[in-house]
Amino acid sequence: MSPEIRPARAEDTTQLAALTTLVWLDTYEAGGLSQAGAAEALSLGSPVAMAARLLDPKRQVLVLCDRKLLLGYAEIEHPAPCPEQPSATTELARLYVIRHMQGRGLGGRLLTAAENQAKALGAHSLWLTAWVGNAQALRFYAHKGYRDAGLRSFAFQDQVVENRLLIKDLN
Secondary structure (H helix, E strand, O other): OOOEEEEOOHHHHHHHHHHHHHHHHHHHOOOOOOHHHHHHHHHHOOHHHHHHHHHOOOEEEEEEEEOOEEEEEEEEEOOOOOOOOOOOOOEEEEEEEOHHHOOOOHHHHHHHHHHHHHHHOOOOEEEEEEEOOOHHHHHHHHHOOOEEEEEEEEEEOOEEEEEEEEEEEOO
16 A cells, blocks of 8 residues: 555644654754754654644644555645745645655655646745755655755754755746
């Protein structure tokens, strides 16, 4: 049976929180765990934070599940105008797939579902940021038709990291 994509439900909160923490640490702290990175992962991935995002009417979360196992999720925010490109009004806030499940086309399926959801909300484009150190993600989004629109800084805890701003026309 192929994994299904469906809207997240309240009962997914614990799994979504754990997956958020896992993927965040695998991506941003792979070389060693910093105090700031640990704090950010636990804050972003807390069940309370995840539950709040699920209740936020501006956010939609799509989960990728194989039976009762959560493999990944996509989170879009609409409206969320891009400060650098205000005509881009919908953000792909997160596209997380468990590292051991990557390379199987699951991220592409989730991305397509998120793009379709954005179109259903009336979006003409979708924007996101990807960490400059995540070469795999940058290649993935370029392959999926996202254009590089410049640098954007992201601050967390006491750190500032550089991200690439990526935008795709959905028309």
